Amino acid sequence: MAGGGCLAHAMKRNVVIGQLGTTLDRGAGPKRWERWRPTVDLFQHEDLLVDRIDLLASDRDAALVRTVIADIRQISPKTEVVLHPFEVRDPWDFEQMYAALHDFVSEYDFVDSEDYLVHITTGTHVSQICLFLLTEARFIPGRLLQTSPTSRSRDHAFAIIDLDLSRYDQIARRFATRTEESLSYLKSGIQTRSARFNALIQQLERVAIRSRDPILLMGPTGAGKSQLARRLFELKQSRHQVGGSFVEVNCATLRGDAAMSALFGHTKGAFTGAVSARQGLLRAAHNGILFLDEIGELGADEQAMLLRAIEDGTFLPVGSDKPVVSDFQLIAGTNRDLRRRTADGQFRDDLLARINTWTFELPGLSERTADIEPNIDYELEQFAKRRDTRISFNKEARDRFLKFCQSPDALWTANFRDLNAALTRMATLAPSGRIDSETVDDEIARLRASWSAARNEKRLSSHGNLEELLGTERLDRIDQFDRAQLSYVISVCRESASLSAAGRRLFDVSRLERRSRNDADRLKKYLARFGLNWAAVNDA
Numbered sequence: 001m002a003g004g005g006c007l008a009h010a011m012k013r014n015v016v017i018g019q020l021g022t023t024l025d026r027g028a029g030p031k032r033w034e035r036w037r038p039t040v041d042l043f044q045h046e047d048l049l050v051d052r053i054d055l056l057a058s059d060r061d062a063a064l065v066r067t068v069i070a071d072i073r074q075i076s077p078k079t080e081v082v083l084h085p086f087e088v089r090d091p092w093d094f095e096q097m098y099a100a101l102h103d104f105v106s107e108y109d110f111v112d113s114e115d116y117l118v119h120i121t122t123g124t125h126v127s128q129i130c131l132f133l134l135t136e137a138r139f140i141p142g143r144l145l146q147t148s149p150t151s152r153s154r155d156h157a158f159a160i161i162d163l164d165l166s167r168y169d170q171i172a173r174r175f176a177t178r179t180e181e182s183l184s185y186l187k188s189g190i191q192t193r194s195a196r197f198n199a200l201i202q203q204l205e206r207v208a209i210r211s212r213d214p215i216l217l218m219g220p221t222g223a224g225k226s227q228l229a230r231r232l233f234e235l236k237q238s239r240h241q242v243g244g245s246f247v248e249v250n251c252a253t254l255r256g257d258a259a260m261s262a263l264f265g266h267t268k269g270a271f272t273g274a275v276s277a278r279q280g281l282l283r284a285a286h287n288g289i290l291f292l293d294e295i296g297e298l299g300a301d302e303q304a305m306l307l308r309a310i311e312d313g314t315f316l317p318v319g320s321d322k323p324v325v326s327d328f329q330l331i332a333g334t335n336r337d338l339r340r341r342t343a344d345g346q347f348r349d350d351l352l353a354r355i356n357t358w359t360f361e362l363p364g365l366s367e368r369t370a371d372i373e374p375n376i377d378y379e380l381e382q383f384a385k386r387r388d389t390r391i392s393f394n395k396e397a398r399d400r401f402l403k404f405c406q407s408p409d410a411l412w413t414a415n416f417r418d419l420n421a422a423l424t425r426m427a428t429l430a431p432s433g434r435i436d437s438e439t440v441d442d443e444i445a446r447l448r449a450s451w452s453a454a455r456n457e458k459r460l461s462s463h464g465n466l467e468e469l470l471g472t473e474r475l476d477r478i479d480q481f482d483r484a485q486l487s488y489v490i491s492v493c494r495e496s497a498s499l500s501a502a503g504r505r506l507f508d509v510s511r512l513e514r515r516s517r518n519d520a521d522r523l524k525k526y527l528a529r530f531g532l533n534w535a536a537v538n539d540a
Contacts, residue, residue, distance in 0.1 A: 011113065013051035016042060016145060018119030019086070019127060020057035025068055032067075036149040038121040039068055041156050043076040048158055050079050052114075056086035056104065091124045098130045105139050116142030117160065136163045186231045190378045193370040200360055207358050208232045209239065214310060214330040214355040216338075219362030222415030225333035228362070229291040232331060236289070244288025244328070247281050252297040259302050260318050264309075270319025280317060282309055285328040293333040295355070296341055300348070307351045330355065340535070365412040365419060367501050372405045375416065379423040391427040393435045401426075401440045408505045411451040411495055422447060466490075469532060478530070486530060489523070490537050499523060499534045 018039060025037045042050060053072065057065045069081050088100045110116065118135050120128045134140050144161040184190075186201050207215065215232070217225040226248065233246040254262055257271065265280025282290060292298075298306065309315040310330060314323040332355050341347040365372065376398075384390045393401070404410055405419070412418050426435045426443050466487060467475050475483070489506065496502035503519025527533055 012115045013113065014049055014117065015114045016050050016053045016117045016119050017108075017140065017142070018042075018053065018055060018121075018145075019123035020055055020061060020065060020068065021122030022061055022064065024122055026064060028067065032071075036156060037068070037071075038119070038147045040071045040075065041147055042119065042145075042158070043072055043079060044156065045158055050076065050117075052080040052082060054082045054084055054108075056084045058087055059085060092126050094126050094130070097124070097126045098133070101127065101130045101134060102139065105134055108140075110141055116140060117145040118142050119145045119147070121145075121147045185235055186228065188227065188231065188378065190371070190374050192368070192374060194363070194368045197363060197368055197371065200362070204228075204232070204358075204360050205235070208235060209241070211358065212329045213357045214332060216356045216359040217331065217333045217362060218338075218359060219333075219335065220364045220415055221335050222412075222417035223335075223362040223364050224416055225362060226291070226293055229289070229293075229331045229333065233289045233291075236329075242288050242329070244286050245284060246289050246291065247285040247328075248291040248293065249281050250293045251302075252294040254298070254302070257318075259299060260305070263302060264305055264315050264317050265324070266318035267320045270317075274319070278317075282306075282315060282326045282328065283324055286326045288328055289331055290328045291331045291333065294335070295332040296334045296336040296338055296347055303348045303351050307348065307354060310351075310354055337535075337538075363498075364496075364501070365415040366410070366496065366505075367498065369406040372419070373402055375419060376402070376405075376423060379420055380427060383424060383427045387427075389433065391430050391433050391435065393440075394437075397435050397437045397440045400437055401435075401444070404440075404444050408508045409448070413451055413495065418447070469536065470530060474531070489526065493523075493534065493537045 021038055025039045027033075027035050027037055039053075039055070042048065042053070055065075055069075065083065069083070072079060072081055084104065086100065086104065088096050090096055118131050118140055120131050123131075131140075132144065135142060135144055144163065145158065146161065147156060147158045149156055186205055192198055192201075204215075217228060219225055229248070230246055233242065236242045249262070260266075261270075261274075261278060261280070263281050265278045265283055266274050268274060268277045292306075305315055309326065313327050314325055316322075317324055338347050338352050338356075342349045342352050380391055414421075422443050425446070426439050429439055429442075430436070431439070466483060469490075470478070478486070489502075492505055493499075493502045496505060498520075500520040503521075503523040507519045507522060524534070527537065
């Protein structure tokens with residue numbers, strides 16, 4: 001915002017676009033000069049030089065127009081006054097006003113040799129808002145001009161507002177700080193180092209604040225979907241965007257008739273054992289957020305009812321023919337490929353279309369190795385809060401554990417749950433509050449043993465599935481050596497969250513010697529030799 005500086009330019013002409021103020025600009029007789037009239041007042045500032053004013057006015061106000069134009073010419077005879085007939089049947093109707101102003105702007109001949117100031121002091125509040133929107137959207141390539149009276153009747157002020165917020169350092173810093181706080185909040189205060197994850201969180205934060213559409217969080221078990229959903233609720237709550245509760249349910253735990261009752265409630269006597277009415281989880285989430293984790297596990301009937309609730313905001317409790325209203329925002333979580341389940345007839349395609357407007361895939365811990373170190377610090381802080389005891393690593397032990405965590409040997413099959421459990425065990429067993437190398441070695445052995453069982457199970461499954469994947473005839477044409485290698489590759493693919501993650505594990509040594517490290521493409525070509533792809537390997 002600026003005021004008081006001379007606006008005369010060596011080359012450009014200053015042009016004001018404004019409306020006649022049918023109330024504020026009114027005045028007759030000599031006493032009119034004692035009143036503050038915004039349009040006339042524009043020309044009473046020595047440091048505001050106006051070469052032309054484009055004045056929008058209705059034919060109904062012809063007498064007032066003549067007075068205002070005469071007064072302008074008396075004060076500033078060199079200023080050109082151009083009158084534009086402007087008719088709006090209802091000046092308080094937003095649609096009519098915006099359409100009329102938009103039509104005016106569309107036909108206006110803006111030229112580079114002129115600087116445009118949009119006077120927003122006169123007219124109805126509706127017209128002022130419309131002029132602001134048209135200027136902010138750059139339909140009018142100018143700045144806003146605001147005038148106001150002061151305590152002394154003849155001492156008036158003006159201010160020029162440039163809507164390019166990037167020009168205002170203080171505002172830019174404030175927005176940047178607020179954004180960083182929001183992003184850090186969603187990440188539980190952990191300063192993650194993964195560029196991919198930070199970009200995902202940044203977009204998710206914008207969506208959460210600006211939209212009430214369903215959000216779908218995809219990712220492996222333990223990737224942090226539940227925690228992130230709760231953080232999204234708390235972020236919206238802090239901005240007064242939700243007034244209800246956060247309701248969470250794991251759909252994998254809902255089975256049979258109890259599923260409908262748990263989600264949608266029931267009336268008294270709806271079935272045997274229904275001795276009292278139950279409101280259900282959807283109703284409990286009214287004006288809040290409903291987080292349905294593992295939404296892919298819902299049965300067909302529950303999916304149909306949920307779709308109606310999302311689209312109409314109503315549903316029928318079990319045993320009732322009277323719809324119940326619940327206005328909630330849905331956040332859904334899944335570790336399954338819902339498109340594949342849709343193709344297999346296990347998930348409704350119309351429900352998937354409704355919930356995947358905003359889909360975010362959370363990477364597993366093996367894909368965020370750069371974030372392991374800050375998460376170690378975070379988990380130890382959480383342990384200290386729970387137990388009121390601060391635990392730390394000695395340097396050698398910390399380096400040893402971190403090196404293992406970031407190595408291909410660390411499978412992190414349960415992702416952050418594995419890391420949390422490992423740090424909880426070490427912190428509990430740490431002698432004298434310090435995690436030493438011996439404690440770390442014991443924990444690494446424990447993790448290896450735990451993951452070994454899962455690895456062996458997947459490898460056995462891979463051997464057994466080769467025939468299913470390739471068919472007997474094709475498998476018989478493959479050497480035993482190639483079978484063993486392919487089986488191992490398949491097991492790694494099934495242990496990894498993505499093609500890229502699997503490629504990094506399989507080619508972790510040779511990749512360092514190559515200029516191009518497109519491990520995903522290398523693995524894709526290897527699988528293609530046997531007529532396979534990522535989807536076929538993981539869906540078998």
